Amino acid sequence: MPKEVLPGLYQLKVPIPNNPLGWVLPYLIPGDDGYTLVDCGWNTPEAFDALETELRDLSLTFADIKRLLITHVHPDHYGLAGRIKEVCGAQVIIHQRERDFIRSRYKEPEQLLERMATFLNEHGVPKEEVDELKSAAMAVRGLVVPVEPDEVLWGGETLDFGGEYKFVVYWTPGHSPGHICFYEPTHRVILTGDHVLPSITPNVSYHPQQRGNPLGDYLASLQRLESLEVVKVLPAHQEDFTDLRGRLREIVQHHHERLDEMYAIIGDGCATGYHVASNVVWATGTFDTFAPFMRRAALGETLAHLEYAVQEGRLHQTRENGVICYKQASG
Secondary structure (H helix, E strand, O other): OOEEEEOOEEEOOEEOOOOOOOEEOOEEEEEOOEEEEEOOOOOOHHHHHHHHHHHHHOOOOHHHEEEEEOOOOOHHHHOOHHHHHHHHOOEEEEEHHHHHHHHHHHHOOHHHHHHHHHHHHHOOOOHHHHHHHHOOOHHHHHHOOOOOOOEEEOOOOEEEOOOOOEEEEEEOOOOOOOOEEEEEOOOOEEEEEOOOOOOOOOOOOOEOOEOOOHHHHHHHHHHHHOOOOOOEEEEOOOOOEOOHHHHHHHHHHHHHHHHHHHHHHHOOOEEOHHHHHHHOOEOOEOHHHOOHHHHHHHHHHHHHHHHHHHHOOOEEEEEEOOEEEEEEOOO
């Protein structure tokens, strides 16, 4: 049953089958011409039926949805977007950076797969694992009905659909380059997508489509939210909570502890990203027991931390025989 988190604004609950997260939490925002849906779940019959049932519980149908706001284009947030648009013609809105991934991830991934194989070799993945890690995300393509956006956002816009709520768009890269959050200053509520979750941390990965310093981007994005007056946080997973600033501090602390763990693994030697990832103590199990997708996610998360440390001057990156290695910076 939909949960009314503010007058007329509902938190929905859509299942993510065979996934430890269990659910994604879309939000239904009232406006003058109908409703705006924030995120939608991935393309499975269970997810579509659950969404349709929850709308029916509110005496609504898909025809009442006029806009679909997507926090980022990961399958559990974007997967049903194309199907919903086919059903009701809703306007699809995402960040400009996320639009760039629709074709390469969901329509024509061949070039991305080639780049990923090179990337994995560079970071020390054993040759017998490269093929399965390279293709580890391809299974999720069936969970997405891709659709191009009707409108893109950059961050800083105010979304006014009429009615009581006006949301300011915050660009919060890190978990995904074009991730966005939505802050309503009058009611002091924020929809955080995967950027801030109540008790788990989102994967922040360095990979062929997210070079640079994704962990640095993520930590800066957390800091960007710290000054906001917030009484309720509405995330895309788990449950709503109240202490945004306290949670921001916990997440920052977690990443600094993870960095210290990785420095200890490297020690006085020079280690590949794969070596470090395979020796980290992960909360969800040991690296050697992970399925290929999880091993690749762990590698990406590790590399995000190592690249952050390079940017901060604490590690130095070298390359030998085409393989990248990280060691403690001298001095």
